[in-house]
Amino acid sequence: MSASQQALPALRFPIISLNNGLQPLLARIEEPLINFALALILPLSILSLWFVATKEVWLPPQILPEPTFVWETLLDTLQSGELLTHVWASFQRVILSLLIGGAIGLSIGFAMGLSNTAKTYLYPSFSLFAQFPVIGWAPLMIIFFGIDEAMKIATITVAVIVPFAIATYKGMENVPSKLLEVGRIYKFSFWQTLRHIALPAALPAVLGGVRQGGMQAWLALVFVEIMASSEGLGYFLSYSRNLMQLDVVMVCMLAIGAVGLLFDVGLTRLEQHFSHWIPKGF
Amino acid sequence: MASDAFTRLRTTDFRGWVLPLLLLVSWEYTTALQWVDTRIIPSPLLVLETAWQWLISGQLVASLISSLWRDIAGFSLGSLIGISVGLALGISKVTNRIAGPTFHTLKHISLFAWIPLLTAFFGREDLAKVVFITFSTLYPVALGTLEGVRGIPLSQLEVARVYGFNSRQTLFRLVLPAASPQILSGLHLGLIYAWLATIGGEFLMPSVGEGIGFTVIRGRASFHIEQIIFGMLIIGGIGYLFNHLATRLETRLLHWRGRPS
Numbered sequence: 001m002s003a004s005q006q007a008l009p010a011l012r013f014p015i016i017s018l019n020n021g022l023q024p025l026l027a028r029i030e031e032p033l034i035n036f037a038l039a040l041i042l043p044l045s046i047l048s049l050w051f052v053a054t055k056e057v058w059l060p061p062q063i064l065p066e067p068t069f070v071w072e073t074l075l076d077t078l079q080s081g082e083l084l085t086h087v088w089a090s091f092q093r094v095i096l097s098l099l100i101g102g103a104i105g106l107s108i109g110f111a112m113g114l115s116n117t118a119k120t121y122l123y124p125s126f127s128l129f130a131q132f133p134v135i136g137w138a139p140l141m142i143i144f145f146g147i148d149e150a151m152k153i154a155t156i157t158v159a160v161i162v163p164f165a166i167a168t169y170k171g172m173e174n175v176p177s178k179l180l181e182v183g184r185i186y187k188f189s190f191w192q193t194l195r196h197i198a199l200p201a202a203l204p205a206v207l208g209g210v211r212q213g214g215m216q217a218w219l220a221l222v223f224v225e226i227m228a229s230s231e232g233l234g235y236f237l238s239y240s241r242n243l244m245q246l247d248v249v250m251v252c253m254l255a256i257g258a259v260g261l262l263f264d265v266g267l268t269r270l271e272q273h274f275s276h277w278i279p280k281g282f
Numbered sequence: 283m284a285s286d287a288f289t290r291l292r293t294t295d296f297r298g299w300v301l302p303l304l305l306l307v308s309w310e311y312t313t314a315l316q317w318v319d320t321r322i323i324p325s326p327l328l329v330l331e332t333a334w335q336w337l338i339s340g341q342l343v344a345s346l347i348s349s350l351w352r353d354i355a356g357f358s359l360g361s362l363i364g365i366s367v368g369l370a371l372g373i374s375k376v377t378n379r380i381a382g383p384t385f386h387t388l389k390h391i392s393l394f395a396w397i398p399l400l401t402a403f404f405g406r407e408d409l410a411k412v413v414f415i416t417f418s419t420l421y422p423v424a425l426g427t428l429e430g431v432r433g434i435p436l437s438q439l440e441v442a443r444v445y446g447f448n449s450r451q452t453l454f455r456l457v458l459p460a461a462s463p464q465i466l467s468g469l470h471l472g473l474i475y476a477w478l479a480t481i482g483g484e485f486l487m488p489s490v491g492e493g494i495g496f497t498v499i500r501g502r503a504s505f506h507i508e509q510i511i512f513g514m515l516i517i518g519g520i521g522y523l524f525n526h527l528a529t530r531l532e533t534r535l536l537h538w539r540g541r542p543s
């Protein structure tokens with residue numbers, strides 16, 4: 001802390017020397033402030049390069065639209081509700097697939113984690129299935145389900161199943177045997193073992209799988225929507241690309257990034273919330 | 283030798299084969315008995331026949347070579363850039379504070395969302411595909427490298443200082459070896475993503491030329507379902523092979539750690 005204060009004296013607030021009581025508080029604000037300023041350097045320089053490139057017309061404006069134009073498009077699509085309609089359509093698909101795929105993945109994971117028989121029958125097929133690139137399924141799904149909603153949900157669901165099942169299985173594998181022994185001493189029934197020992201012990205790993213599944217779902221969603229769709233962010237993205245409206249393309253990418261960030265932050269919070277009781281080394 | 287093979291045969295658990303065989307048999311039966319429209323679900327024998335034709339006509343080899351060429355070109359480029367970015371972000375605090383936030387924010391843009399912009403800049407040919415594969419390899423490799431560098435204990439760095447290592451020695455004798463487990467798992471993940479991007483790129487940026495993804499797309503366009511199924515099996519098989527090789531290589535290279543990870 002003191003090193004950064006010496007290095008950047010200009011950023012120090014004059015109050016610090018007057019009021020010692022405020023010093024710790026301000027010092028705590030100061031460091032993130034410097035970090036924030038440093039973090040802005042790169043985006044701002046890219047933005048100014050972009051400004052210069054469009055002003056000097058290094059690239060045709062169809063390929064590189066002006067930043068202000070992209071900003072106006074963002075405001076326009078937000079105001080007309082067009083962007084939010086597509087965000088909502090994509091969001092619904094992801095949530096529905098997460099629910100279906102989550103249920104299937106959890107069941108497979110629990111089955112393999114709890115029963116040795118299920119594991120010997122399922123595991124080899126499952127590990128083969130898990131190594132297929134998710135998007136490879138899309139063309140087959142189009143044949144089976146057409147290009148409607150069912151096909152999209154099915155493809156995204158397949159993407160969700162694998163991380164859910166692996167995380168659940170790993171979580172169950174790592175349930176401490178001590179706990180299971182205690183359960184056996186208390187003569188717990190199968191459901192009691194599941195409810196009171198296996199589930200709570202595996203929960204953090206399962207929630208890690210939920211986060212992985214969410215990210216995979218978002219990846220698969222954008223792919224499927226670009227491939228065949230009539231609404232949703234991926235559709236809006238590729239449709240605008242075909243019309244060479246690259247300002248809308250950039251707005252879509254911004255929206256996709258924002259929703260991805262929200263998913264990540266939200267699911268990480270969820271994970272932390274339910275695993276806070278585990279004593280952490282660091 | 284023979285008895286060795288015999289024990290291996292006896293200790294292999296064949297129960298894992300039950301499910302796939304059951305699937306295969308029911309697939310054959312439903313198509314043979316015409317319970318389903320065989321134009322939509324072709325029989326496994328037809329798929330096998332297509333596979334044979336593709337193999338002897340040399341089409342399979344040609345499309346595999348061009349797909350794998352793009353995959354490996356993109357993967358190598360992406361790994362090089364990824365390791366450099368990871369090292370830069372991990373070693374230098376200043377670089378991390380300046381470029382780190384932008385780097386971590388950009389990763390939230392879903393991979394395939396870059397494709398429309400890429401096609402506007404680079405067209406739809408090999409260049410655009412290799413750039414896309416490079417980009418998708420870059421992130422997992424950079425994140426793995428970053429994690430590895432961050433995990434190097436201060437005590438090891440202090441030993442290097444005591445021995446008067448210059449920056450080159452620090453990099454090659456301390457940082458890279460110490461971070462190698464995470465770099466390798468980053469590369470492993472990068473390999474998987476590179477294959478995903480190879481196929482995804484061929485699906486979403488169809489162009490003239492060869493490629494295993496094109497095979498599937500063209501099969502869909504001409505309603506040759508057996509071609510789609512065959513292509514998917516090949517795609518899955520290559521993915522499996524890559525994963526298997528990477529795991530083997532990782533265990534072997536990290537042998538010095540004393541235990542397989």
